[in-house]
Amino acid sequence: MNIFYPVQLFADWLTYSIFGIIHETLLANAVNFFIFDTIKILLLLFVIIFTVSIIRSFLPPEKIRNILSHEKKYIGNILAALLGIITPFCSCSAVPLFLGFVQAGVPLGTTFSFLVASPMINEVALVLLLGMFGWKIALLYIVSGLLIAIFSGIVIEKMDVRNLVEEFVWNGTGKNIKLPELSWKERASYAKIYTLDIVKKVWLYVVIGVGLGAWIHGYVPTEALVQYTGSGNWYAVPLAVLIGIPLYSNAAGVIPLVGVLTEKGVAMGTALAFMMAVTALSLPEFMILKKVMKIKLIIIFASIVGLGIIFTGYFFNFILG
Secondary structure, three states: OOOOHHHHHHHHHHHHHHOOOOOOOHHHHHHHHHHHHHHHHHHHHHHHHHHHHHHHOOOOHHHHHHHHOOOOOOHHHHHHHHHHHHOOOOHHHHHHHHHHHHHOOOOHHHHHHHHHHHHHOOHHHHHHHHHHHOHHHHHHHHHHHHHHHHHHHHHHHHHOOHHHEOHHHHHOOOOOOOOOOOOHHHHHHHHHHHHHHHHHHHHHHHHHHHHHHHHHHHHOOHHHHHHHHOOOOOOHHHHHHHHHOOOOOOHHHHHHHHHHHHHOOOOHHHHHHHHHHHHHOOHHHHHHHOOOEOHHHHHHHHHHHHHHHHHHHHHHHHHHO
8 A cells, every 4th residue: 555545535635525625626636736745745854854864963074074085086976976965955055065175175076076966866855756756766866866966076177177266265274173973862863953954944845846736737738838848859858957047946846846747748857857957056056156166167067067967858758758
């Protein structure tokens, strides 16, 4: 039995018995979708973020910097991308993380691998993709996101763009910080506080994202979307990426919308390329990063990541039909 079957029963009860909405109407479909997906996503967020928070308690920023501060070729990029999955940041923390990594001696390319992976592939994205599309799509997305992050960091490192980073960034001490050891009780307490904090920050995005998705699910004709965003349109993927760049959201807000778009016939690769662009190529993040790097480096960074996302979109469309 589907583990979310009780949630579906509750959504049906609210929609048809409490609200008294007539079955099989556009309004009923939209309301039922909204109730079910909102509850399902919030439940998944609580469970998985708490679990990931326990893991994260073993990896504070100082320890992450220590792990990544070696010169082994390509290994740092792989580790940085993997660590990005369990250490997400928002655009407001991009600058302090960039400064901390570079000043601790982490290679510039490795730092960029982390900057790409962290917003694109985090526990929130994993929760929502797993809940809405299943483990196969979630796994494909994680692997493709990791490859984009690793490849982007390697390319930037080879380009030798140190001169495009503001001079003050290189003036850090690079000293290691002694880390206190936490007990399991302290880790559980940290996980609880962190989980509540994250859910408080993203619940509104969830509601807005699911609400918009519910409206599309109930009212937008399938043909109107497929005409422009079906897998047969070569321009659909790059167009989705360009549309996503100026938008500001996180996975909690955009993935529910992706779920509805694919239900309506939008090609999976096109929808995921849109999501990747929104989360990894955020215009507000670029504006904040302008404080520590020159515009030319931001353009290089965005171009490399953007090309990787476009390739991934086409690849998803190809293998998923």
